[in-house]
Amino acid sequence: MKEKSLKKLKIIKTIDELFENEEITLNKNISFHHHLRNGDYVINYVLQKYIDEEVQNINLFPSAIFPNYKTILTLIKNRQINNITTNYLNGDVAKYISTHGLKGKLKMQTHGGRARAIKEGKNYLDIAFIAAPYVNLKGDAVGYLGKTRCGSLGYAIPDSLYAKIKVLVTDNLVDEVINNPEIKGENIDYILLMDKIGDRAGIVSGTTQITTNPLGVKIARNTSLLLAELGLIKNGFSFQSGAGGISLRVTKDIKEIMINKKIKASFFSGGITKYHVEMLEENLVEKLYDVQCFDLEAIDSLAKNKNHLPISASKYASPLNSERVIKDLDIVILGATEIDYDFNVNVTTDSHQTIIGGSGGHSDTASEAKVTVIVSPLIKGRIPIIKKRVTTITTLGKNIDCLVTERGIAINPLRKDLIKQLKNTNLKILSIKELAEIAYHFTNIPKDITKRDKIIGEVEDRTYEIIDYLYQK
Amino acid sequence: MKVSAGSLESSDCLITLSPSKELKITIESSVFDQFGDQIHEVILETLKANNLFEIAVVCLDKGALDYTIKARMETAIKRMRENNE
Amino acid sequence: MSRSYLFIPGNTPAMIQNLDVFDSDAIIIDLEDSVNAFDKDAARSLIENFLTKYAFDEIKIYIRINSVDSNYFYSDVNQTADLAIAGYVLPKASVKAIKQLNQVSNKKIIPIIESPMALLRVEEIAKQQNVIALLFGAEDYTKELKIKRTLEGTEILYARSIIAIAANAYKLDAIDTPYTSKDDEEGLKTDALNAKNLGFNAKALIHPNQVAVINEIFAPSKTEIAEAKRIIKKSEETKQGAFSLDGKMIDLPIIEKAKKVLEKAKKYHL
Numbered sequence: 001m002k003e004k005s006l007k008k009l010k011i012i013k014t015i016d017e018l019f020e021n022e023e024i025t026l027n028k029n030i031s032f033h034h035h036l037r038n039g040d041y042v043i044n045y046v047l048q049k050y051i052d053e054e055v056q057n058i059n060l061f062p063s064a065i066f067p068n069y070k071t072i073l074t075l076i077k078n079r080q081i082n083n084i085t086t087n088y089l090n091g092d093v094a095k096y097i098s099t100h101g102l103k104g105k106l107k108m109q110t111h112g113g114r115a116r117a118i119k120e121g122k123n124y125l126d127i128a129f130i131a132a133p134y135v136n137l138k139g140d141a142v143g144y145l146g147k148t149r150c151g152s153l154g155y156a157i158p159d160s161l162y163a164k165i166k167v168l169v170t171d172n173l174v175d176e177v178i179n180n181p182e183i184k185g186e187n188i189d190y191i192l193l194m195d196k197i198g199d200r201a202g203i204v205s206g207t208t209q210i211t212t213n214p215l216g217v218k219i220a221r222n223t224s225l226l227l228a229e230l231g232l233i234k235n236g237f238s239f240q241s242g243a244g245g246i247s248l249r250v251t252k253d254i255k256e257i258m259i260n261k262k263i264k265a266s267f268f269s270g271g272i273t274k275y276h277v278e279m280l281e282e283n284l285v286e287k288l289y290d291v292q293c294f295d296l297e298a299i300d301s302l303a304k305n306k307n308h309l310p311i312s313a314s315k316y317a318s319p320l321n322s323e324r325v326i327k328d329l330d331i332v333i334l335g336a337t338e339i340d341y342d343f344n345v346n347v348t349t350d351s352h353q354t355i356i357g358g359s360g361g362h363s364d365t366a367s368e369a370k371v372t373v374i375v376s377p378l379i380k381g382r383i384p385i386i387k388k389r390v391t392t393i394t395t396l397g398k399n400i401d402c403l404v405t406e407r408g409i410a411i412n413p414l415r416k417d418l419i420k421q422l423k424n425t426n427l428k429i430l431s432i433k434e435l436a437e438i439a440y441h442f443t444n445i446p447k448d449i450t451k452r453d454k455i456i457g458e459v460e461d462r463t464y465e466i467i468d469y470l471y472q473k
Numbered sequence: 474m475k476v477s478a479g480s481l482e483s484s485d486c487l488i489t490l491s492p493s494k495e496l497k498i499t500i501e502s503s504v505f506d507q508f509g510d511q512i513h514e515v516i517l518e519t520l521k522a523n524n525l526f527e528i529a530v531v532c533l534d535k536g537a538l539d540y541t542i543k544a545r546m547e548t549a550i551k552r553m554r555e556n557n558e
Numbered sequence: 559m560s561r562s563y564l565f566i567p568g569n570t571p572a573m574i575q576n577l578d579v580f581d582s583d584a585i586i587i588d589l590e591d592s593v594n595a596f597d598k599d600a601a602r603s604l605i606e607n608f609l610t611k612y613a614f615d616e617i618k619i620y621i622r623i624n625s626v627d628s629n630y631f632y633s634d635v636n637q638t639a640d641l642a643i644a645g646y647v648l649p650k651a652s653v654k655a656i657k658q659l660n661q662v663s664n665k666k667i668i669p670i671i672e673s674p675m676a677l678l679r680v681e682e683i684a685k686q687q688n689v690i691a692l693l694f695g696a697e698d699y700t701k702e703l704k705i706k707r708t709l710e711g712t713e714i715l716y717a718r719s720i721i722a723i724a725a726n727a728y729k730l731d732a733i734d735t736p737y738t739s740k741d742d743e744e745g746l747k748t749d750a751l752n753a754k755n756l757g758f759n760a761k762a763l764i765h766p767n768q769v770a771v772i773n774e775i776f777a778p779s780k781t782e783i784a785e786a787k788r789i790i791k792k793s794e795e796t797k798q799g800a801f802s803l804d805g806k807m808i809d810l811p812i813i814e815k816a817k818k819v820l821e822k823a824k825k826y827h828l
Binding site: 483548 | 575
């Protein structure tokens with residue numbers, strides 16, 4: 001943490017000026033956040049300069065990589081990048097790394113683990129580029145105001161505190177006081193002005209609609225029945241769901257139970273959508289702890305609802321933070337591309353070994369929530385999601401409690417307490433192997449095509465333990 | 474003369490048969506790596522059961538299960554035989 | 559005893575291989591309206607292969623074959639003759655058509671009453687051999703009468719009533735017509751209750767998302783189940799043919815009805 005510096009906050013109009021003011025070649029570790037998601041203009045603008053100046057040996061620390069961050073692919077192909085450390089990536093960059101690897105290695109972290117690593121210096125950041133929709137002359141910033149507002153800036157906060165050089169990038173510089181800034185100006189070195197830092201339409205991820213697919217509807221219903229039977233839906237409970245269509249349907253089903261039984265939740269955390277906002281405004285939940293906004297309604301809610309609070313990645317999930325929100329999380333609903341007999345879950349690669357994601361908050365929340373439920377169809381495009389061993393471990397099996405599919409529910413044998421509670425249930429509970437057999441009965445056993453010859457990266461859990469490797473496909 | 478059965482909808486496959494000097498099976502599938510061999514086996518078994526060897530089979534697969542591949546093959550064969558009458 | 563009869567298109571693998579997932583008590587695999595003329599053969603083969611390979615204990619599977627006047631009737635029956643299904647659903651049913659089907663098959667039959675003539679002859683139809691239920695097809699019926707189908711259902715009130723009465727008189731199940739606005743859950747509830755209140759004990763459906771509502775409406779309620787339990791308990795205690803409970807006279811027919819309620823409750827895990 002810097003003491004109050006005598007250095008004055010510089011306002012610059014082009015990235016060239018930064019290159020003039022700083023020794024870029026001595027500051028190779030650079031970071032970005034992904035709160036503008038697929039509508040981000042900052043990353044491409046900044047990295048284009050790195051491409052043009054042929055800067056070598058870059059180590060990139062983006063909190064996530066979305067398909068339109070095309071300059072990253074160019075830098076990789078130009079061999080200008082050594083290592084990438086991130087929590088989630090998909091699109092062409094992910095595809096390319098899956099087939100070619102990097103000059104260095106790809107390190108996958110978790111949202112909470114990244115915050116921790118930045119604070120402890122394990123992720124040492126030279127320059128943090130922080131897209132900020134609303135900035136004042138002091139360098140204070142929030143993400144939920146301004147023409148290109150994107151909501152919570154949670155993942156950027158550790159960068160703003162611990163990077164050596166901090167650059168806010170904005171298209172909305174104001175001469176106003178900002179109350180409760182997410183980013184504090186005393187930490188900032190530069191404000192870089194751009195015409196437009198992003199396109200708001202690109203913020204909305206493709207998966208934030210409630211599913212109406214009959215299989216998804218059934219999975220969601222059985223999940224809410226399971227949670228109710230386990231006695232988890234009661235006054236003051238806390239809940240988090242991923243942004244997938246089935247997870248959102250679970251949220252909807254739980255809402256109905258809450259309305260019928262007059263239950264109010266204490267908080268919802270994680271990625272916030274309009275569905276969560278509706279429940280806040282209908283007084284079904286006390287607080288929303290927002291580390292990321294998934295749609296435009298959530299962004300506007302941040303600005304107007306006082307119980308909708310932006311939180312930093314550290315406050316959300318860092319193991320170092322004794323006040324982290326997820327330590328009080330009762331239920332988390334998550335997805336999976338694969339799950340194995342030991343309940344290890346994969347959300348990093350698909351069945352063809354292509355990188356399609358990463359933990360994000362998956363491993364963090366699964367580690368701390370009282371009950372972790374994976375919701376998924378049993379079979380996707382003829383591929384059973386249950387395998388003997390997942391292609392990539394994103395979240396360790398000991399942290400996964402239940403799998404709910406359209407053909408049955410499996411409970412982790414480690415959770416003898418849950419198994420006991422469900423002794424007389426009408427729900428269809430099977431062992432994970434029995435569920436796998438049902439799948440194979442329809443699909444036949446797929447050939448295992450996982451290649452494990454060349455390591456291209458590693459999966460680092462929030463404990464810093466390397467729980468798996470990434471291999472070239 | 475080509476004959477087809479099935480569709481390109483999810484979980485289905487499109488089988489196209491045409492006369493050929495020798496047996497030829499071509500498979501295009503979203504799950505070729507995991508199930509290519511299995512799909513080949515089902516097609517071959519169905520041809521054998523119908524005594525067909527001078528035939529070219531093209532299978533465009535969208536994750537069809539074995540029973541679907543067999544059914545589409547049988548329908549294509551039936552249509553081919555009806556055409557030849 | 560089935561509450562729900564879900565129609566699924568017979569040439570769509572994605573639906574067929576999930577037929578047990580939808581939680582419908584009964585499935586009607588359709589070879590008629592949802593299958594193109596040029597794919598009738600493909601559908602037959604698909605269903606034959608699927609049902610030969612996979613068996614389902616809990617669910618009742620029916621096949622809606624094409625009408626006896628179509629070009630497909632005999633192929634449909636021949637190719638499905640050996641399949642372990644619960645029966646055929648016969649569209650455009652008439653006494654003659656049922657007799658024709660019984661000549662080439664001994665499977666159970668659910669005739670669809672979907673024309674004014676069929677409605678006039680419903681009692682005759684109910685008497686035919688192998689008939690186990692009557693299914694009301696309001697879409698075709700109202701089309702023939704050139705009237706509009708409404709949620710209120712006044713235009714089909716008589717048709718529903720007579721079908722429910724005939725079914726009851728001949729100890730058949732009465733299955734109501736599907737509700738075709740698949741996204742309108744409130745409308746579905748209203749339509750289903752209208753049918754239930756006239757004596758129907760099941761409803762056909764055209765979309766899996768309708769199953770939960772139908773199953774709930776046509777299942778005995780918690781109150782009914784509780785009362786049935788009390789009746790059976792008292793009947794076992796008193797060992798008398800008739801007795802009084804809460805000031806009401808309980809005799810054999812009521813005891814039988816209570817037993818059926820508990821049977822249903824057990825089957826549906828209530």
